[in-house]
Amino acid sequence: MSKTNPGNFFEDFHVGQVIEHATPRTVTEGDRAAYGSLYPTRFAVPSSAAFAASVGLELHPVEELIGFHIAFGKTVPDVSLNAIANLGYAECRFHRPVVPGDTLSTRSEVIGLKQNSNGKSGVVYVRSTATNQRGEVAIDWARWVMVHKRVSTGSTTEGTAAPETVIPELATAVDAKNLIVPEGLDFSSYDFTAAGEPHRLADYEVGEKIDHVDGVTLTTSEHQQATRLWQNTAKVHFNVEARPDGRNLVYGGHIISLARALSFNGLANAQLIAAINAGAHTSPAFAGDTVYAWSEVLDRVDTDAPGVGALRLRLVATKGRDESMTLRGEDGKYAPGVLLDLDYWALIPA
Amino acid sequence: MSKTNPGNFFEDFHVGQVIEHATPRTVTEGDRAAYGSLYPTRFAVPSSAAFAASVGLELHPVEELIGFHIAFGKTVPDVSLNAIANLGYAECRFHRPVVPGDTLSTRSEVIGLKQNSNGKSGVVYVRSTATNQRGEVAIDWARWVMVHKRVSTGSTTEGTAAPETVIPELATAVDAKNLIVPEGLDFSSYDFTAAGEPHRLADYEVGEKIDHVDGVTLTTSEHQQATRLWQNTAKVHFNVEARPDGRNLVYGGHIISLARALSFNGLANAQLIAAINAGAHTSPAFAGDTVYAWSEVLDRVDTDAPGVGALRLRLVATKGRDESMTLRGEDGKYAPGVLLDLDYWALIPA
């Protein structure tokens, strides 16, 4: 019997199944530096321990997306090694800041299954939970992916019956009242000059769009290093022989981090990601593409924490700059050039 | 009103103006590793905590240029986002070693202005000061850049009057008696074997030139990662769509760090940079260029610290190796291939 991991196929999942993912990983100050070399991030909280302490965070958090990518990467070998497409995210919440020294482990539960009508693949819904070394929840989220059936690989000719279809109810967005503000966070003495922009919650109007202006041209080494850092093993990112076109596909999470970093220019005070409501990778990206970003304000609310508000934002990454900031064409489809459509909540001084 | 930062134009500066730059940034051991992966540095003090302790530095300093690039990077969005050229540095002193855990913030004061005769741009002189989280000065320096006037961008047709011309007096070089030796530094029991070379202060003659022999071919990913690590946002380094030639310009500081690292071979005991007297980026560099370096000894002095001398050095980076070590042609212009002409003081065992 082979000792290597072939990944799970659609037939291997059943609703209620719990998967403990390998391997736990400790976050370090090295990850903060690596992240800073790969993404043009300047948000003051993860950039400066002194700034973080000044807003009540005695331990210096790393970017929320470092925790997310690590936690997510753990699920790849078990959930999406044989995926055809990553279809969506929902209900992702950041329960507490991840700080250097934290060790993250991820566990997933299968919460839904739907075989495709072609009999060759199906959609798997999982809820994943990342915990730290004290067993506290750091991040949880739901995700659904389209996965091959084993029969489609030619390794068997025997089709299997479709499982009962179960489609979980997932919220369109995390309700504002369920947002978690890190313990101790206090923006009442926030230093806007140090943070880089004067804009606070009330300065953003629902419906407002912000062109983040700057672009970054993707390189192979950089997207590979980033993806590898999260122990993401999907071979399409690292092996030019794994795709017919001989190109390395850029990990979707790389685009999320890049767009988030670019959004500093106009959203410098959207310091912390509290939740991800939804996300779609609408087009593949490759080395050589120049990525830009724009944002749309979807909602704004206060929280119970002192001086802390929350903005709901749509973050859109595009290949090439689109100053018109068009999400969809008249046909309702994503406009050409749109790479990412991410809906999230950020914490910002009220 | 746009929420993004368009950068300052020449009209936006006035003499005496103080700019507090965003965003503070904490230096970590991750920066030391990243620097070591990007530059072939082997100076024993920043390489080894044990060596640093053996010369009286209980906390392990990072390379001075890590501090410099971070401090400098902070000024880019406010001072040089609309720069045509970085014209020069002067009077840069390293006041105390930067160690992991330090958070650096930078503040600049405008100390001079001179509009160009074309009416479309001008030279801005700033003195910048980087302080740590205790408010102690870490590094300060003067710099002058040529910056567009707003009128040159076409965003307005209205020219503005030239400000009164103020050109600050800047020293040609930091006077040897003003050099700052880190507290506790003691080279009297210096381990030359561990450091890699036997040469001490007295072994270097004024006028002596040293060919550092080794070359490094630049790659896009590496110069981008380095520049991004310092939160430098100048788009010409990251975005091939930002220049008509579709090439990413290499950040001048990347060449400084590369040349300094290459200078180990012949100047292994020039452990610490005490001051930068002047610097000129004489030619642009691009991925694919192979960079070499040579040095010329400009001066040598003793200091009051035990066993510590100082060498004033000219560090020249070239595209392609120039064994003749020619700085300028007969016409007085920089020789073809010269990329950098940097004048600095280094501390070395006496």
Added chain:
Amino acid sequence: MSKTNPGNFFEDFHVGQVIEHATPRTVTEGDRAAYGSLYPTRFAVPSSAAFAASVGLELHPVEELIGFHIAFGKTVPDVSLNAIANLGYAECRFHRPVVPGDTLSTRSEVIGLKQNSNGKSGVVYVRSTATNQRGEVAIDWARWVMVHKRVSTGSTTEGTAAPETVIPELATAVDAKNLIVPEGLDFSSYDFTAAGEPHRLADYEVGEKIDHVDGVTLTTSEHQQATRLWQNTAKVHFNVEARPDGRNLVYGGHIISLARALSFNGLANAQLIAAINAGAHTSPAFAGDTVYAWSEVLDRVDTDAPGVGALRLRLVATKGRDESMTLRGEDGKYAPGVLLDLDYWALIPA
């Protein structure tokens, strides 16, 4: 007299000579992150401080190969700067885990010499020892390299007499009873789920081969960054002008680390490298090559430590995937595509 290091030539070595290599280097958490961005490693012990503590290692070791590459890199300027070929390794033992904060220094003793019949080069055998800041041995190994004679460089026309030939006796493999298990290591409560695979010592049969399936395409930036991180100064890795073909040769150690990381898939529980018995870099590798790996089980033994066994493994890296896992052709020569043949001992739950 030139101040730069020309490296040693064959004439410069004599049996019994001891060389203290520059420069000591401190290992940090930044190195762990950099390693993780450059190699797809997921072994649970170096990945997770919590997992390491659960098997008795209170301080969190870095990958053994981080220590090896650093220790090895120190020897390059003195031993192999003028090498024609790195011929082999033997008797490499890891005496204690390297942890962040450790400073490594390397010392070599010349243990053998054999001039080649052409009179232009010779083989130098050295035994190198890396110690930490407390003077404890971390790693030691023997290595032999073919080095130019000075006469072959044209810098002299005077040949020198051949030294007496001394060929040291080196073990074909480290004897299982001489393997060193890190103090405190205890696999009796090993968490196979967290580690990623269920296979333990008894599940591996001598003679068994494992195809590790995954491949990684090499890029210039990544192999340069890795090699530079170890302060390896061999110019063929960094300078396209240093080789007639204008290509950067990939450091052999990069292939070792890559193959070791790929071997996770099938050998996830071979957590720690205890010894390297032999190693041959059988073919050069370049950016663009896609590297795969397979392993063969050579031996398996128990150790005195609780729950700890040892597997002797042949790790083979190939350019392009070879599902037949063929080491040598019928002519006894390495099969085309074989890049590395490494024989090592790994510690694994018994």
